Amino acid sequence: INHIVHNGGLYKRPFNEAFEETPMLVAVLTYVGYGVLTLFGYLRDFMRQWKIEKCQNATEREEQKDFVPLYQDFENFYNRNLYMRIRDSWNRPICSVPGAKVDMMERVSHDYNWTFTYTGRVIKDIINMGSYNYLGFAQKSGACQEAAAKVLSQYGAGVCSTRQEMGNLDKHEELEKLVARFLGVESAMAYGMGFATNSMNIPALVGKGCLILSDELNHASLVLGARLSGATIRIFKHNNMQSLEKLLKDAIVHGQPRTRRPWKKILILVEGIYSMEGSIVRLPEVIALKKKYKSYLYLDEAHSIGALGPSGRGVVEYFGLSPEDVDVMMGTFTKSFGAAGGYIGGKKELIDYLRTYSHSAVYATSMSPPVVEQIITSVKCIMGEDGTTVGEARVQQLAENTRYFRRRLKEMGFIIYGNEDSPVVPLMLYMPAKIGAFGREMLKRNIGVVVVGFPATPIIESRARFCLSAAHTKEMLDTALKEINEVGDLLQLKYSRRRLVPLLDRPFDETTYEETED
Amino acid sequence: MDVKRTQDYLYWLFCQFELITCSYLMEPWEKVLFYTFNLAMAALLLYTAYVFVAVHVSSAFQLLWHFPGKPRENALSVVK
Numbered sequence: 001i002n003h004i005v006h007n008g009g010l011y012k013r014p015f016n017e018a019f020e021e022t023p024m025l026v027a028v029l030t031y032v033g034y035g036v037l038t039l040f041g042y043l044r045d046f047m048r049q050w051k052i053e054k055c056q057n058a059t060e061r062e063e064q065k066d067f068v069p070l071y072q073d074f075e076n077f078y079n080r081n082l083y084m085r086i087r088d089s090w091n092r093p094i095c096s097v098p099g100a101k102v103d104m105m106e107r108v109s110h111d112y113n114w115t116f117t118y119t120g121r122v123i124k125d126i127i128n129m130g131s132y133n134y135l136g137f138a139q140k141s142g143a144c145q146e147a148a149a150k151v152l153s154q155y156g157a158g159v160c161s162t163r164q165e166m167g168n169l170d171k172h173e174e175l176e177k178l179v180a181r182f183l184g185v186e187s188a189m190a191y192g193m194g195f196a197t198n199s200m201n202i203p204a205l206v207g208k209g210c211l212i213l214s215d216e217l218n219h220a221s222l223v224l225g226a227r228l229s230g231a232t233i234r235i236f237k238h239n240n241m242q243s244l245e246k247l248l249k250d251a252i253v254h255g256q257p258r259t260r261r262p263w264k265k266i267l268i269l270v271e272g273i274y275s276m277e278g279s280i281v282r283l284p285e286v287i288a289l290k291k292k293y294k295s296y297l298y299l300d301e302a303h304s305i306g307a308l309g310p311s312g313r314g315v316v317e318y319f320g321l322s323p324e325d326v327d328v329m330m331g332t333f334t335k336s337f338g339a340a341g342g343y344i345g346g347k348k349e350l351i352d353y354l355r356t357y358s359h360s361a362v363y364a365t366s367m368s369p370p371v372v373e374q375i376i377t378s379v380k381c382i383m384g385e386d387g388t389t390v391g392e393a394r395v396q397q398l399a400e401n402t403r404y405f406r407r408r409l410k411e412m413g414f415i416i417y418g419n420e421d422s423p424v425v426p427l428m429l430y431m432p433a434k435i436g437a438f439g440r441e442m443l444k445r446n447i448g449v450v451v452v453g454f455p456a457t458p459i460i461e462s463r464a465r466f467c468l469s470a471a472h473t474k475e476m477l478d479t480a481l482k483e484i485n486e487v488g489d490l491l492q493l494k495y496s497r498r499r500l501v502p503l504l505d506r507p508f509d510e511t512t513y514e515e516t517e518d
Numbered sequence: 519m520d521v522k523r524t525q526d527y528l529y530w531l532f533c534q535f536e537l538i539t540c541s542y543l544m545e546p547w548e549k550v551l552f553y554t555f556n557l558a559m560a561a562l563l564l565y566t567a568y569v570f571v572a573v574h575v576s577s578a579f580q581l582l583w584h585f586p587g588k589p590r591e592n593a594l595s596v597v598k
Binding site: 029032033034036037040085086112431432433434436437490491492 | 534541552
């Protein structure tokens with residue numbers, strides 16, 4: 001499965017990533033399905049407008065019917081005609097800690113998903129394949145929980161201030177020193193919300209006259225931060241280093257669009273693991289390009305911190321690179337550490353600047369003390385400083401689970417996207433009816449999965465996304481795999497034609513049209 | 519036993535049809551409408567095939583069979 005690399009041996013380990021192409025028949029049938037749903041959507045809209053049917057979605061008031069219409073665009077059409085039909089697969093209320101098994105409240109709908117009522121029954125012990133619980137720290141008992149409970153009785157839950165005013169606790173200082181040591185950087189700063197870390201700090205780093213080169217499939221927080229900053233944004237194809245190099249060359253050669261002055265700063269925004277594709281960024285090549293063209297790198301390790309690397313230190317350790325090469329290392333505590341919040345790590349001057357100029361530091365409430373203690377305890381556990389080998393065992397268990405799960409799913413014949421080592425496993429569904437059917441059938445068999453459709457993914461590439469955890473035992477994975485096999489046969493999801501298509505690695509010029517070669 | 523298996527298989531095929539055309543997601547009255555339309559279209563297709571295909575195929579065969587023969591003033595007089 002190793003493909004020939006032409007990039008001068010930057011990789012110390014094989015990089016196995018595959019995105020199998022959509023089979024033609026499946027794509028045609030998916031469009032047929034969407035076509036039928038669109039026709040029925042028009043029919044229902046017609047009936048709602050002529051009052052043949054009761055209108056249950058949001059509309060304008062009678063007096064406002066002559067104004068510019070608010071709900072006529074495609075997003076709203078999709079929402080009331082397609083999303084409403086399969087809405088019961090999302091927003092499911094859980095009523096226990098989201099560990100490897102979770103309890104869910106049962107709900108039914110008597111008017112086709114417009115309203116839900118709870119039956120009162122609690123479905124117990126659903127195998128949780130959807131929570132971002134990579135290292136299994138979402139627990140209600142154990143060292144982390146006891147430490148957090150002690151800090152809660154000491155400090156309380158609220159901070160009642162922003163970081164700059166009176167909200168800077170000694171716990172925050174301790175956390176930041178620990179995170180800096182964990183990542184191998186000079187200094188770090190922690191924020192209360194992972195989304196806000198990206199969207200509020202990118203405007204502090206770049207402004208007008210700077211250039212942002214952002215990956216096609218970046219998260220909404222990065223896109224929002226880039227747009228808020230006012231810099232020029234250029235998009236390169238997902239994980240495609242030839243596209244990135246072309247953009248960098250154009251930027252250096254041509255400069256700013258009208259005045260031709262050189263750009264003040266060029267910032268490359270990438271993520272460690274892309275959660276919708278399960279792909280890992282080609283970090284050695286990005287760093288080589290960054291050094292060659294003298295630009296800065298902003299790495300968002302939301303899903304990869306704790307989940308990749310032999311000791312859980314993220315994608316930088318996974319590739320064996322030095323953290324000094326990445327200028328801004330950002331990550332979140334939500335996924336692998338079982339808490340909430342985000343951090344930014346880098347050089348001391350950068351972090352001191354962000355302490356003063358970041359919107360999040362000045363205006364947002366600082367992190368709650370029990371949450372901080374949960375992070376401190378879990379980071380110490382991963383590093384092994386609490387005296388046990390629990391952290392190391394968890395990281396290894398996650399890697400084993402990932403390899404096993406991906407291998408079994410590929411053998412069964414499903415189309416799985418992404419890198420071999422990423423704990424995020426997207427399984428392609430394609431057809432809109434199968435999105436709803438898959439979610440419901442898996443819940444009937446006591447497995448909770450997250451299914452994703454438009455607009456989070458392209459319209460024909462809807463998928464089910466499994467997030468593996470170190471808390472999953474082999475028995476749980478085997479049960480889940482058995483059920484997935486059954487549902488795959490029932491719904492005919494085994495589309496893979498088992499052709500091992502290597503990823504395109506030669507230069508991407510005007511004569512290449514396909515991303516993969518036959 | 520075989521009848522049960524064929525019945526299960528046919529039911530599974532019907533479920534695949536439902537999933538592909540998204541009639542799995544429709545409310546019952548929408549399903550009735552959709553199936554009625556589909557069955558009407560299929561019936562029309564079968565009727566057209568029954569009435570016209572036989573005549574067209576036989577006339578095509580006649581034309582092809584008489585090709586090697588000498589041409590007459592009205593070549594189409596072979597076909598009636």
